[in-house]
């Protein structure tokens with residue numbers, strides 16, 4: 001594998017950008033490699049500047065349900081650009097987009113578009129705190145909710161990979177109201193509510209955590225969160241930045257049959273453009289300016305290009321439910337293939353899957369929480385990552401992320417991947 005051009009660009013990149021990247025996990029530092037610089041991508045394939053081709057399981061970390069640059073979505077975008085790239089004055093497509101999201105998510109009445117998942121969760125918390133007139137929030141170890149100060153506590157993938165439980169630069173005062181419990185631990189939730197229940201403004205949770213590998217929330221855990229927040233008049237926020245429109249067209253409401261009070265979206269609803277959204281019941285969203293007193297704004301929020309891409313993406317997902325059955329089938333095939341690989345090789349590892357999110361954990365299962373995840377053999381994973389990459393497959397360069405399937409991944413892609421992973425496991429474990 002020739003990486004000459006990537007290496008050259010990387011050298012220049014480190015001069016002008018911290019670590020040469022605009023988001024830490026892209027640096028490949030965790031796996032001891034230099035990053036790849038990408039030239040283009042199409043469908044399930046991604047190509048670096050040296051001309052290497054990979055089957056892509058990063059898929060922009062989740063947004064690309066239909067793969068890279070699907071013509072059903074990108075065709076027509078030039079027309080939109082010619083009409084203007086941003087107005088700062090309302091457009092009809094923003095209304096269409098909001099309507100699609102609200103109709104797909106029966107738990108909410110209204111939605112506000114923002115530009116990232118981080119903005120969505122940060123804003124949702126502000127609204128929930130104002131609505132309840134309380135300050136404390138409860139989050140779970142290993143769940144990532146973007147990088148706003150109050151939520152950057154024990155927060156998964158990037159922070160686990162780089163061993164930063166809480167980032168410097170976040171004042172203690174800002175996180176003193178952030179309570180943290182173990183994921184999937186019902187007793188811990190009951191205990192914390194017994195102690196602080198009447199001060200808790202909101203509980204924020206990933207229904208399936210995609211930021212410590214793939215760790216699905218147990219049905220009874222999510223149900224407890226629903227019941228206990230109702231009992232204490234706290235706001236239940238589902239952070240569906242990864243799971244939204246991925247697990248199911250009706251997101252976690254469809255997948256788990258549980259309705260939160262508020263929801264955060266990102267990733268998929270922008271189909272690869274910078275988008276986020278938060279929504280809730282009308283009485284909660286009435287807190288948001290200009291109706292209510294909670295200030296939250298955005299120069300590029302509801303941007304016409306992002307709305308065009310996002311709306312088309314959601315319409316395709318809405319009108320073609322077979323996409324979800326197909327994705328489920330392909331993800332099952334991949335997960336079963338990985339299981340059979342580790343069995344054949346006698347490795348006591350674990351495969352978790354939820355919908356089209358798959359993760360091979362380098363540890364004995366079951367993997368139900370952050371503590372379980374930290375038992376993974378990272379040095380083995382890093383060797384494995386390199387072997388997989390050599391075989392033309394791009395995984396997230398960390399143990400603590402999912403393999404993201406898109407509907408552009410073909411059966412041949414998956415069969416090739418299973419075989420290549422078998423060889424990579426064998427070599428990296430000296431078997």
Ligand SMILES: *Cc1c(COP(=O)(O)O)cnc(C)c1O
Pocket residue numbers: 115116117118119121144145146147206210211239240241242266267276
């Ligand atoms: C990616 C992610 C975020 C942050 O979204 P950005 O668009 O990167 O700011 C928040 N929550 C979850 C669950 C995520 O996976």
